[in-house]
Amino acid sequence: MMSNRQVTDCIDEWKSLEKEYSVLDADFEKYRQQLDDLYVLQERCVKMINHQKKRYQHLLDTFKENSGIINGEEKKAVNEIEAQMNKRQNNFKQMEDNLPRDSGKLLTAILGPMSVSLLKKQDRFKYKDEYEKFKFICTIIMFVFSFTNLFLVEFRFSDALYHFVLLWYYCTVTLRETILRHNGSRIKGWWVFHHYISCVLSGVLLIWPDGPVYQLFRNQFMTFSLYLSLVQVLQYYYQRGCLYRLRALGEKGNMDITVEGFQTWMWRGLTFLLPFLFFGHFFQLYNAYTLYTLSYHDDCVEWQVPASALIFLALFFGNFSTTVLVVLQKVRNLNPKKPADKTN
Numbered sequence: 001m002m003s004n005r006q007v008t009d010c011i012d013e014w015k016s017l018e019k020e021y022s023v024l025d026a027d028f029e030k031y032r033q034q035l036d037d038l039y040v041l042q043e044r045c046v047k048m049i050n051h052q053k054k055r056y057q058h059l060l061d062t063f064k065e066n067s068g069i070i071n072g073e074e075k076k077a078v079n080e081i082e083a084q085m086n087k088r089q090n091n092f093k094q095m096e097d098n099l100p101r102d103s104g105k106l107l108t109a110i111l112g113p114m115s116v117s118l119l120k121k122q123d124r125f126k127y128k129d130e131y132e133k134f135k136f137i138c139t140i141i142m143f144v145f146s147f148t149n150l151f152l153v154e155f156r157f158s159d160a161l162y163h164f165v166l167l168w169y170y171c172t173v174t175l176r177e178t179i180l181r182h183n184g185s186r187i188k189g190w191w192v193f194h195h196y197i198s199c200v201l202s203g204v205l206l207i208w209p210d211g212p213v214y215q216l217f218r219n220q221f222m223t224f225s226l227y228l229s230l231v232q233v234l235q236y237y238y239q240r241g242c243l244y245r246l247r248a249l250g251e252k253g254n255m256d257i258t259v260e261g262f263q264t265w266m267w268r269g270l271t272f273l274l275p276f277l278f279f280g281h282f283f284q285l286y287n288a289y290t291l292y293t294l295s296y297h298d299d300c301v302e303w304q305v306p307a308s309a310l311i312f313l314a315l316f317f318g319n320f321s322t323t324v325l326v327v328l329q330k331v332r333n334l335n336p337k338k339p340a341d342k343t344n
């Protein structure tokens with residue numbers, strides 16, 4: 001049984017908790033008030049940015065319409081205004097990075113009307129870092145799956161499970177990439193689209209019925225998947241290296257890395273990675289060719305064969321041309337006076 005002394009202690013503790021609660025209550029009220037003010041301010045800033053942008057466009061159109069009839073003095077003033085407007089566009093971009101944005105039709109259709117804007121730089125970095133880690137863990141799982149299917153088991157069910165995991169992975173990755181792009185990532189549209197096409201490919205392979213033609217392609221596909229997992233591991237180390245170095249570059253007062261240092265590291269990483277990537281692209285072309293020849297096989301009755309041949313061909317063209325374009329763009333940005341696009 002509880003003694004009186006213990007009850008008195010409990011009553012004292014309750015009194016102190018009461019005091020603590022009243023501080024918490026006041027703090028929460030303050031927080032709620034500030035949150036309301038913050039929403040009002042956010043809305044006002046978004047409205048003002050849109051208004052300014054609209055008026056700038058109106059002014060630019062008027063300048064253009066009257067460009068033939070303005071005198072020297074006016075031309076000087078117009079040039080000055082246009083230069084100021086260009087600067088302001090950059091300022092607007094920075095402001096917009098810290099304000100909630102409309103999620104767009106696709107994200108709204110998938111997630112419903114909610115905001116996926118990450119307003120703090122640290123949160124954006126964390127989300128990207130988490131995305132890279134997620135891809136890495138999935139790559140390891142896929143490596144294990146394709147290795148098992150290639151060397152240890154030969155069941156259509158186990159293949160189907162693997163295709164299903166791939167389908168889930170690509171769906172998840174496209175969603176995360178859309179959120180990343182919404183938050184200012186410069187991921188090229190093709191890489192996101194490439195993952196959409198990969199979803200379709202995984203779906204087609206999943207429902208491809210077992211038969212002689214499936215068996216003729218199966219081992220080649222598992223070998224390709226195994227190779228792709230290895231390339232994705234290399235890609236992971238390169239992308240994460242870029243991410244951390246870019247973050248260090250963006251930090252004020254960080255003297256550990258310079259733009260030149262970043263570029264040297266990036267080129268070293270890229271020249272190591274590119275042969276593996278190009279080999280992967282030609283492997284995709286080879287897959288398309290094998291599937292194309294299989295589509296003329298006597299036993300081939302499945303539509304999945306020519307369909308996956310076409311998808312592999314599209315993947316080859318898109319991946320190869322986009323990678324070449326990315327490299328050419330980086331070569332163009334090599335001018336030491338103008339830092340690479342990535343560091344902007």
Ligand code: COA
Nearest residue numbers: 128185186187188191235239242277280281319323326342
């Ligand atoms: N998937 C997802 N995101 C990618 C990407 C890809 N394949 N390639 C680049 N990105 C992202 C970068 O992380 C960066 O994001 P950030 O703005 O959030 O920092 C942004 O896109 C811009 O990157 P960029 O400077 O264009 O390229 P990079 O130096 O990061 O990478 C390559 C260049 C060529 C190594 C990369 O694009 C790549 O690996 N491409 C090949 C992919 C492929 O073909 N896969 C199939 C292999 S068979």
